[in-house]
Amino acid sequence: MILTNVGSVPGKKIVEHFGIVQGSTVRAKHIGRDLMAGLKNLVGGELKGYTELLQESRQEAVDRMSEQARQFGANAVVNIRFATSSVAQGAAELFAYGTAVRVE
Amino acid sequence: MFDVILQNFDLFLFFCLAVLGYTCGTIAEKRHYKSIIRREKELLKLMVVNAEGHFAEGVVKQSFLVNGSAVISNDYFKRMLAILRNIFGGRVKAYESLIDRSRREAILRMKQEARAKGAHMIVNLRLETSTIGRAANQKNQVGSIEALAYGTAVVMNRK
Numbered sequence: 001m002i003l004t005n006v007g008s009v010p011g012k013k014i015v016e017h018f019g020i021v022q023g024s025t026v027r028a029k030h031i032g033r034d035l036m037a038g039l040k041n042l043v044g045g046e047l048k049g050y051t052e053l054l055q056e057s058r059q060e061a062v063d064r065m066s067e068q069a070r071q072f073g074a075n076a077v078v079n080i081r082f083a084t085s086s087v088a089q090g091a092a093e094l095f096a097y098g099t100a101v102r103v104e
Numbered sequence: 105m106f107d108v109i110l111q112n113f114d115l116f117l118f119f120c121l122a123v124l125g126y127t128c129g130t131i132a133e134k135r136h137y138k139s140i141i142r143r144e145k146e147l148l149k150l151m152v153v154n155a156e157g158h159f160a161e162g163v164v165k166q167s168f169l170v171n172g173s174a175v176i177s178n179d180y181f182k183r184m185l186a187i188l189r190n191i192f193g194g195r196v197k198a199y200e201s202l203i204d205r206s207r208r209e210a211i212l213r214m215k216q217e218a219r220a221k222g223a224h225m226i227v228n229l230r231l232e233t234s235t236i237g238r239a240a241n242q243k244n245q246v247g248s249i250e251a252l253a254y255g256t257a258v259v260m261n262r263k
Contacts, residue, residue: 003169004256006156006228011164037248042121043128044179047248051175054250058171080169082254084234
């Protein structure tokens with residue numbers, strides 16, 4: 001599965017469009033991590049726990065999106081966009097969407 | 105002396121947290137900026153553009169999605185400063201450096217991933233920012249900031 005965020009796959013021709021595909025996930029870290037993040041909030045700096053959490057869940061959102069594209073019979077997803085929103089304390093929704101296409 | 109501290113425990117705690125936040129936060133910020141500048145110089149050769157690249161046929165060998173993200177939070181002292189700023193208005197410097205740092209860090213991580221996979225350039229860079237963490241849903245409070253950078257890494261056919 002080729003994933004790009006430009007309108008086409010560079011160097012390849014798009015032969016068929018399948019429309020929008022999307023994947024999303026809502027994740028929360030266990031309470032220990034939240035507590036640590038709260039403590040880290042006092043001194044500032046990077047919150048590694050949250051970075052990890054978001055990277056993991058973004059990967060999952062992308063995986064779900066590619067899975068949907070695969071079901072359509074596509075072999076690439078172009079014009080991918082990411083969005084993030086926080087739905088509750090310590091939980092984040094990660095959302096990825098793009099256009100499923102078939103390239104040569 | 106001890107009695108005075110006990111009587112004004114709230115004030116004492118606030119003061120301690122502010123001092124702790126100020127010292128740790130300043131040290132961490134300086135160190136972070138130093139490492140950002142060093143790594144930016146290292147990765148200068150890897151081109152990043154935020155336009156869609158148009159490539160001639162046969163030039164591109166492979167292309168794939170790369171992303172990098174960083175969640176960075178402010179210290180206690182700077183958060184107090186920002187709240188005070190809200191009363192008078194004006195530039196909130198405390199948050200400017202926070203956002204700047206997390207964006208640059210995110211771009212650097214993306215570049216590092218691209219370089220590790222052997223890419224020659226990154227096209228169509230997009231930046232996304234969101235506030236997360238426990239204070240994200242409260243009014244007038246920014247707990248921590250997530251910056252996300254993503255783009256398409258391109259591997260060229262080198263002759």
